[in-house]
Amino acid sequence: MKNTRLSALVLSTGIALSSLALAPTAAQAAPPPPTPEPYAEFDYFTYVDARQVGGEESTPVRVLFRYDLDLPTGSGPSGSSQDGTFDSYEPLSRFILEVGNECVSMSGEGTAVTVSNDAGTTSVEDSFTFRAEAPATNGEKLLGLQVQSALFNIIDAQKIMFDGTSLPTGPEPLQGKNQQAVIELARPDGSRVTLPSTLTKVLSMTRFDPAAAIGGIEEAVALHVQDRNLNTTLLATLDRARGYVTDASLANDAKAEQTLTTFTNQVHAAQRAQKITQEGADALLSSASVVGDYLPSCL
Numbered sequence: 001m002k003n004t005r006l007s008a009l010v011l012s013t014g015i016a017l018s019s020l021a022l023a024p025t026a027a028q029a030a031p032p033p034p035t036p037e038p039y040a041e042f043d044y045f046t047y048v049d050a051r052q053v054g055g056e057e058s059t060p061v062r063v064l065f066r067y068d069l070d071l072p073t074g075s076g077p078s079g080s081s082q083d084g085t086f087d088s089y090e091p092l093s094r095f096i097l098e099v100g101n102e103c104v105s106m107s108g109e110g111t112a113v114t115v116s117n118d119a120g121t122t123s124v125e126d127s128f129t130f131r132a133e134a135p136a137t138n139g140e141k142l143l144g145l146q147v148q149s150a151l152f153n154i155i156d157a158q159k160i161m162f163d164g165t166s167l168p169t170g171p172e173p174l175q176g177k178n179q180q181a182v183i184e185l186a187r188p189d190g191s192r193v194t195l196p197s198t199l200t201k202v203l204s205m206t207r208f209d210p211a212a213a214i215g216g217i218e219e220a221v222a223l224h225v226q227d228r229n230l231n232t233t234l235l236a237t238l239d240r241a242r243g244y245v246t247d248a249s250l251a252n253d254a255k256a257e258q259t260l261t262t263f264t265n266q267v268h269a270a271q272r273a274q275k276i277t278q279e280g281a282d283a284l285l286s287s288a289s290v291v292g293d294y295l296p297s298c299l
């Protein structure tokens with residue numbers, strides 16, 4: 001299984017300006033900030049007990065999910081509450097579920113999120129639920145069984161996670177909160193098997209950003225590659241890989257992985273031609289391997 005965990009990918013750039021510097025002219029003014037992405041994409045990790053189906057007590061589970069931030073309020077299966085305490089949203093443009101070394105990819109109707117703020121009667125809490133069920137799960141199998149549903153619920157009994165029911169634009173409010181997770185599978189005889197999470201708190205919920213990970217390889221190229229032509233070739237390959245991972249297409253994610261393979265072949269060839277040191281080649285190959293592990297395994 002591709003199980004390299006990247007708990008954070010933070011790339012920062014800045015220019016330190018002298019306190020004595022003159023104010024920039026109009027021609028020198030800083031460029032406007034980049035336009036925010038029209039979607040949010042998350043990388044969630046936990047463990048489930050899969051002993052009922054021959055797995056391990058702590059079987060790793062990863063969910064990569066993406067939704068458009070302009071999804072209509074109440075478009076999900078639960079609609080919207082009359083008292084304004086929750087809204088559901090559907091469909092998700094990506095819901096990739098990895099269990100152990102197996103993976104299924106789903107999207108469209110049956111994939112949804114629900115945002116709750118001060119919701120409930122006997123127990124009032126904030127929560128964020130992301131799920132996949134029929135028809136999105138139709139025909140999908142994990143561990144030899146039909147996937148019925150996958151439900152992940154992040155809960156904040158302190159009611160400070162949200163101040164409304166809009167879709168969160170990033171993972172920050174969800175980190176470190178309580179959680180419930182259940183994957184339901186169906187045997188051929190129709191009986192159901194549930195795989196519950198073995199954790200009560202969110203282990204990892206980060207922003208899925210493979211483009212930033214590719215930026216890390218580019219930094220390694222700048223550090224280790226002195227040959228100008230080789231530098232240009234390697235950066236052009238990485239730029240193609242970035243283009244593939246910045247859209248919603250899983251087919252293009254597969255092309256990104258193929259492009260990273262091209263990159264590693266280029267590094268091996270450069271090493272044989274003595275255009276890069278052994279240490280530099282090892283650093284580039286290690287960085288590319290990390291990004292390859294970061295991409296979904298069911299491409």
